[in-house]
Amino acid sequence: MRQHHVAGDKLFVDYSGKRLPIVDPATGALREAELFIAVLGASNYTYAEASWTQTLPDWLGAHVRLFEAIGGVPRLLVPDNLKSGVHKASFYDPEINRSYAKLAAHYGIGVVPARPRRPRDKAKVEAGVRFAQTYILGRLRNRPLFSLAEANTAIREVLERLNGHPMRRVGVSRQDLLRQLEQPALQPLPATPYEFAEWMLARVGQDYHVAIQGFHYSVPHALIREQVDVRVTARTVEIFHRGGRVAAHVRQVAGDRHGTDPAHMPSTHRRYAEGTPERVLDEAKAIGPNTEGLITAILAQSRHPEQGTRACLGVLRLFRGANQERAEPVSARALEIGAFGYRSIASILAHKLDRPALPRDGDTAPLLHANIRGSGYFH
Numbered sequence: 064m065r066q067h068h069v070a071g072d073k074l075f076v077d078y079s080g081k082r083l084p085i086v087d088p089a090t091g092a093l094r095e096a097e098l099f100i101a102v103l104g105a106s107n108y109t110y111a112e113a114s115w116t117q118t119l120p121d122w123l124g125a126h127v128r129l130f131e132a133i134g135g136v137p138r139l140l141v142p143d144n145l146k147s148g149v150h151k152a153s154f155y156d157p158e159i160n161r162s163y164a165k166l167a168a169h170y171g172i173g174v175v176p177a178r179p180r181r182p183r184d185k186a187k188v189e190a191g192v193r194f195a196q197t198y199i200l201g202r203l204r205n206r207p208l209f210s211l212a213e214a215n216t217a218i219r220e221v222l223e224r225l226n227g228h229p230m231r232r233v234g235v236s237r238q239d240l241l242r243q244l245e246q247p248a249l250q251p252l253p254a255t256p257y258e259f260a261e262w263m264l265a266r267v268g269q270d271y272h273v274a275i276q277g278f279h280y281s282v283p284h285a286l287i288r289e290q291v292d293v294r295v296t297a298r299t300v301e302i303f304h305r306g307g308r309v310a311a312h313v314r315q316v317a318g319d320r321h322g323t324d325p326a327h328m329p330s331t332h333r334r335y336a337e338g339t340p341e342r343v344l345d346e347a348k349a350i351g352p353n354t355e356g357l358i359t360a361i362l363a364q365s366r367h368p369e370q371g372t373r374a375c376l377g378v379l380r381l382f383r384g385a386n387q388e389r390a391e392p393v394s395a396r397a398l399e400i401g402a403f404g405y406r407s408i409a410s411i412l413a414h415k416l417d418r419p420a421l422p423r424d425g426d427t428a429p430l431l432h433a434n435i436r437g438s439g440y441f442h
Contacts, residue, residue, distance in 0.1 A: 068104030068105045069104070069105060069248075070105040070106070070244045070245050070247075070248040071105070071135070071137055071138060071245055071246075071247075071248025071249045071250075072104055072105065072137060072138050072139060072248075073103075073104040073137060073138070073139045073140075073141055074101060074102075074103055074104070074129075074133075074137040074139070074140055074141070075101065075102045075103075075104065075141045076099070076100070076101045076126070076129075076140060076141070076142045076143075077099075077100055077101075077142065077143045078097055078098065078099055078100065078117055078143070079097070079098035079099075079100055079111075079195060079196055079200075080196075081098070081196050081200060082095035082096055082097060082098065083095065083096045083097075083098055083113050083200060083203065083208070083214055083218075084096075084208070085113075085208045085209065085210065085211065085213075085214055086207055086208065086209050087209075088209045088210075094115075096113040096114060096115055096211060096214060097113065097114050097115065097116060097117050097121070098111060098112075098113055098195065098196075098199070098200075099111060099112050099113075099114060099121075099122075099125040100195050101125075101129050102190075103133065103137070103241065103245055104137075105240070105244055105245055106237055106240030106241050106244055106245045107230070107237050107240070108133065108226055108237045108238070108240065108241040108245065109194070109195060109222065109225060109226060109237065110129050110132050110133065110222070111195055111199060111218050111222060112125055112128060112129075112215050112218060113211060113214045113215055113218060114211070115211065119160070119162055119163075119259070119261065120259050120261075122163075123162060123163065123166050123257070123259045124259060126140075126166060126257075127166075127256050127257050130170060130252060130256075131252070131256070133241065133245070133246070133249065134246050134249065134252070135245075135246055135249025135250055135251060135252060136170045136171065136172050136249055136250040136251070136252060137172065137249060137250070138172065138173060138250070139172065139173045139174070139175050140167065140172055140173065140174045140175070141175055141176070141177055142174065142176055142177070143176070143177060159174050159176075161262050162259070162260060162261065162262060165257075165260065166257045169253060169257040170250075170252075170253060170257065171250060171253075172250075198221065198225055199218060199221050199222070199225070202221050203217055203218075203221065225237070226238040226241070258296050258297070259296065259297070260294045260295060260296045261294070261295045261296075262292060262293070262294055262295075263275070263292075263293050263295070264290060264291070264292060264293070265290070265291055265292075265293050265302075266288070266289075266290055266291075267282055267286045267287055267288060267289050267290075267291060268287070269287060269288075271283070271284040271286065271287055271327055271328070272321065272323070273291060273293060273302060275293055275295060275300055276295070277320065278314075278315045278320050278321070278322065279320060279321045279322070280300050280302065280310065280312045280322045281310065281312075281321075281322065281323040281324050281327040281328070282302050282304075282309055282310045282327055283309055283310070283326075283327050284327060284328060284329050286304055286309065289304060291303060291304045291309070292304075295314065296314070297314070298313065298314055299311060299312065299313060299314055300312045300313075300314050300322075310324065310327065312324070340362055340371070340372055340375075343358055343362075343372060343375040343376060343379060344358055344359065344362075346379055347359075347375070347379065350382060350390050350391070350394075351390065351391040351394070352391075353391045353392075353394035353395040353398065354382065354390055354391060354394040356394065356398055357378070357394040357397055357398055357403075357408075358375050358378065358379075360398065360403055361374050361375050361378065361403050362375065364403055374403075374404070374405050377405040378405060378408055381405075381408065381409055381412055389412075389417075392417040392418070393408065393411050393412050393417045395417070396411055396416060396417040397411055
């Protein structure tokens with residue numbers, strides 16, 4: 064079937080079956096790079112670049128650079144059925160890779176994969192691949208390349224010659240057709256380019272963290288044992304539960320292997336984690352001077368700061384159930400008698416030993432009065 068290609072409509076993408084050899088300058092060993100090819104339907108404008116693999120990061124990154132090179136976005140992408148683009152091939156209902164679908168949504172573009180084992184569905188890119196293999200690889204076959212960056216620089220030089228040369232049957236170059244025909248019909252690029260993101264499933268552990276590529280990131284503790292979706296980019300790790308984002312972290316590649324947001328911790332864990340001498344002193348100061356003095360005394364008489372901090376956390380926890388008017392007298396009484404232990408302060412609070420004792424019988428001085436007879440009257 065002869066197909067009519069409209070400007071700005073379809074962009075055909077594929078990988079070349081032949082690879083580009085690159086020399087390792089340290090060892091002299093050859094390593095072959097994959098060749099990504101894209102051809103616009105109406106103008107035959109050809110784009111190519113080399114990458115080490117056909118995996119998802121290289122596949123999506125090539126698309127981002129492709130859209131920047133042509134200065135816009137077409138209406139449809141027509142890829143082959145490689146796993147980086149299509150999970151399950153089907154003419155009627157293909158299953159697109161999730162990250163590839165996110166890229167398409169970011170640029171507002173549709174993805175219509177070619178039928179499996181039907182190269183005529185994407186004849187444009189098949190012809191472009193064959194032409195690229197002879198034109199690009201042929202011109203670079205005797206040119207030693209020592210890095211991927213050097214290879215892509217050489218490919219761009221060859222592409223400039225290819226796209227700038229007038230086509231025999233049309234009389235104008237691919238570059239001219241891109242500028243005059245395709246670009247006015249392309250959709251504009253979004254404000255920011257697509258950032259590659261890898262999606263994966265994870266199970267929240269008992270410590271309310273999920274393990275991602277050797278590092279652990281926290282989620283709200285209520286999600287313990289729940290299954291979550293994780294989106295990983297070069298800089299961030301985002302965690303989703305039932306379609307809603309529940310956590311976001313800066314991606315860690317070195318250093319501390321746990322990234323914990325205090326807001327995700329249970330209240331008891333948070334209080335324990337925040338238990339530092341400076342923090343307990345600030346909390347005591349907010350209650351009053353006597354409490355601040357008591358906490359300072361407990362820290363001073365402790366052999367190790369962590370031991371003193373634990374004791375102070377216990378004392379402050381006792382005072383959370385009492386108002387300031389009660390906490391201050393208890394602290395004053397504890398300072399007065401030198402009671403710096405958690406149990407001693409708890410006893411003062413429980414038995415109300417901070418209050419003045421009521422007088423008992425026999426404890427008062429004898430009354431002196433003319434009408435009261437003393438013990439001498441009876442002897």
